Amino acid sequence: MTFDIVTIFPNLIRAALGEGIVKRAIDRGVLDVHVHDLRDFTQDRHRVVDDVPYGGGPGMVLKAEPLFAAVEAITAGRGSASAIVLTSPQGRRFTQHEAERMATLDRVIVLCGRYEGVDDRVRTHLATDELSIGDYVLTGGELPALVIVDAVARLVPGVVGDEESVAHESFARGLLDFPQYTRPAVFRALKVPDVLLSGHHADIRRWRKRQALERTLTQRPDLLEHATLDDEEREILEALMQKSSTNQ
Numbered sequence: 670m671t672f673d674i675v676t677i678f679p680n681l682i683r684a685a686l687g688e689g690i691v692k693r694a695i696d697r698g699v700l701d702v703h704v705h706d707l708r709d710f711t712q713d714r715h716r717v718v719d720d721v722p723y724g725g726g727p728g729m730v731l732k733a734e735p736l737f738a739a740v741e742a743i744t745a746g747r748g749s750a751s752a753i754v755l756t757s758p759q760g761r762r763f764t765q766h767e768a769e770r771m772a773t774l775d776r777v778i779v780l781c782g783r784y785e786g787v788d789d790r791v792r793t794h795l796a797t798d799e800l801s802i803g804d805y806v807l808t809g810g811e812l813p814a815l816v817i818v819d820a821v822a823r824l825v826p827g828v829v830g831d832e833e834s835v836a837h838e839s840f841a842r843g844l845l846d847f848p849q850y851t852r853p854a855v856f857r858a859l860k861v862p863d864v865l866l867s868g869h870h871a872d873i874r875r876w877r878k879r880q881a882l883e884r885t886l887t888q889r890p891d892l893l894e895h896a897t898l899d900d901e902e903r904e905i906l907e908a909l910m911q912k913s914s915t916n917q
């Protein structure tokens with residue numbers, strides 16, 4: 670899978686991709702990430718990427734021409750993109766579901782906005798998707814681009830060492846993950862739950878299911894609407910719900 674990221678701060682992206690699991694995936698060739706400096710696609714001597722907004726108002730707006738030129742240069746070199754994502758707080762929410770969809774694509778271009786935003790012709794006539802990472806406003810699209818690359822990358826086969834861990838995680842089936850512990854078994858008088866030390870695999874599995882369901886029920890009950898549960902989980906959930914309704 671290939672990502673092309675277009676930004677006015679390429680070093681910000683490179684720094685974040687220079688560590689950890691994503692770096693290893695890039696080094697091993699499982700994932701390909703190219704970072705493009707938007708200024709390289711300007712025509713003028715001063716390499717200007719922004720201008721004042723038509724109609725007045727504060728701040729600056731990223732110009733359409735260099736963004737169109739960047740996408741055209743990338744697709745001329747590598748063939749057409751499966752998706753051209755504009756990062757924007759006004760976009761569709763980027764979720765695990767969206768990450769799973771994107772992980773099936775070959776070639777994704779991500780455009781990082783800055784200042785007051787991006788000339789709207791980029792949204793209407795260049796981007797195929799407009800994605801937001803949450804309901805808050807950041808200074809630029811670089812962190813959103815990194816969030817998207819990171820979440821998608823770990824779903825690409827071969828990026829995270831243990832495929833099992835991806836399948837079990839929060840949101841994978843619409844549930845939050847169960848709690849994890851590691852050594853020591855007692856830390857400042859805080860004990861790891863006995864069941865995890867018992868060696869009874871069936872008990873551990875059931876305890877983990879119950880914990881995942883309990884957490885989801887108390888912290889994110891909205892997720893349960895779309896969760897895919899097996900028979901055992903449905904039974905545990907019913908018991909938990911009965912317990913909470915008799916406690917009220």
Ligand code: SAH
Binds near residue numbers: 782785805
């Ligand atoms: N004036 C705009 C915000 C511009 S923020 C508005 O009110 O909608 C500058 C840039 O940061 C945006 O163009 C976008 O690329 C990025 N950005 C900011 N917050 C974001 C978010 N929550 N998700 C994705 N991108 C975001």
